[in-house]
Amino acid sequence: MAHGGNIPAPDSPHKSGSADGQAGTALVSSRPTLPAPIGRRLLLDTKNKMQPIDTCCFAVRGALYHCPVKGEFEHHADALVQVDAEGTIIDLTPASAPGYAELCQALADAGKLTELTPGQYLMPGMVDLHVHAPQWPQAGKGLDLPLYDWLQDYTFPLEARFEDPEFARQVYPHLVNALLANGTTSAVYFATVHNPASLILAETCLALGQRGYVGKINMDDASQCPPYYIETTDQGLADTEAFIQQVRALPGNEQQLVNPVITPRFVPSCTPEMLKGLGELAQRYHCHVQTHCSESDWARDYSLEHYGQSDVEIYRDMGLLGSRTILAHSIFLSDEDMVAIRDAQAAIAHCPLSNMYFANAAMKTREVLDGDLQVGLGTDLAGAPIPSVFHTCLDAVNHSRVREDGTDTHRPASERGEAGSRISFLDAYWMATVGGGLAIDAKVGLLAPGYAFDALVVDANAQDSDLYLPEGMDSPRDVLEKLICLTRRHNIRTVWVQGRKVISK
C-alpha cells in the first residue's frame, strides 16, 4: 500500500463539516498535539471568595471564542482572562465560577479590568504562516499573469530594490502595521537576499510588537535567478549565519518575540551546495526553516528532473525538514511525502487564494487535516492580495468546496469533483489560530492558561460594519461563522501580542 500510517487515500471517506449549527459539534476525531494546560491558580481568601491571581497584571472580561479542538469551538458568553506581567495567560475563568462577580469587582477596583461591550468578542490572534514582505507594494498587481511573467515583470525587480535599506524602512512599517490592524499577531516572513533590509524587517516587527519570523532569502542558482538578484553560495551562507546571530541579539528581543528563519526560496533557486549548507545551519542553530514546497506542476517537475526526488525528499535529505520547518503550499504531495512531513512534525502553510492563481491544482486540505499533519494558513502576500487571515479562512473553505464539486460541466456531477474533500469554517479557523501556533512552535492560538496573550477584540458594532448579529437569531456557532467570514479591519478594535497592546482604536 502506497500510503502509510493514518494518511488516508485521496478518496477515503471522512466526516465532513456539517451545517447543523450545533455548538461544539465534533467534525473530525483527531486532536492536535497541545501542551497540557497548567492548573488553575485561583486564590481563595478566608471567606472563600475568589481573588485576583496575585501575579495578574490586567484582565479582559467579555464574550470569547477559540478552538481548543480541531473542528470544534469553545464559546463563553461571559468569561474573564487574566494576564501576567510577562504577557502570559494565567487563567480563564467562566462566569459560572463561584465568586465570579466579586473577582471582577476586585480587578476593577484595582484598575486592572477591561470589560467588553455587547457585540464585542475576544478571540485569539491570527497566525499568518506565509508572507512575502517585500512584495507588499505589488499587492493586487498583475495577478492574472502566469507565474513566470509575474515574477520576472513585477516581483524580482521589486525585491531587488531592497538592496537600499531606505526602501525597506519605507515599506516594512506600513506592512507590519497593516497586518497587525487586520488581527495578525504572528507572521512568518520571506524578506529578500539582503541582510540589512531583512534586519530592518525584524526590527520593525519588534518595534511595532508583532511576533515575527523573518527569513533572509537564499537564491544562488544562476540558471534560475535573474543576474541582478542573486547571491553566491558562500556569501549567501555567511550572510544567513550572520543574520541568525543578528536577529537573536537584537536589543529588546530578550523574549525572542522575533526569530530568524532559514529561507531557501525554493528548490530551483538554490544549488545543492546551498541547500546542504543551509541544512547544516538549521541543525547548528536549531532554527526555523521555511520554503516553498511542490507549489506547481513546474516546481514539482523541476525537482524530479534535477534530483529524481520530490521537494519533501530533497529537503529531508538536506537536513531542512524538521519540527520547525514550514512548507508553503505543498500541493503535489505523494502519500510518502505526507508521511515524511508528519513524522518530521514539520508544518504546511496552506495558501488557498494564491493556490488558485498559481498552483495549477487544489490543495489536499481535508487529507492533511485528517492525517494529523501540522497545518496553518498563509495569505501569501503578494501572490494573493488580501492582508487578512480572516479572509484566508474564507478562501480555504471556498477552495475546498470548488475541489469537492469540480468545475467541468461536461462531466456528470458524480465524476466532476473529489467527493468528501470540503472543510468547515471551524477547520479553517483552527488552522488560522491553533494550527498556526503549532507550526511556529509557539504557545499562541488559544485563550488558555500558559499561552501567550496574543488576542484581538472584534466589534460587530464598529462603524460601517458588515457584521449583522440580530438578537435571538444566531446560535453561538452562527456568530462565530459570521465573525470568520465578515470581520474586516475596521471591526478589529484592539490587538495584543504577548500582553502588549499594539492596536487600539
Ligand SMILES: [Zn+2]
Ligand atoms: Zn510564497
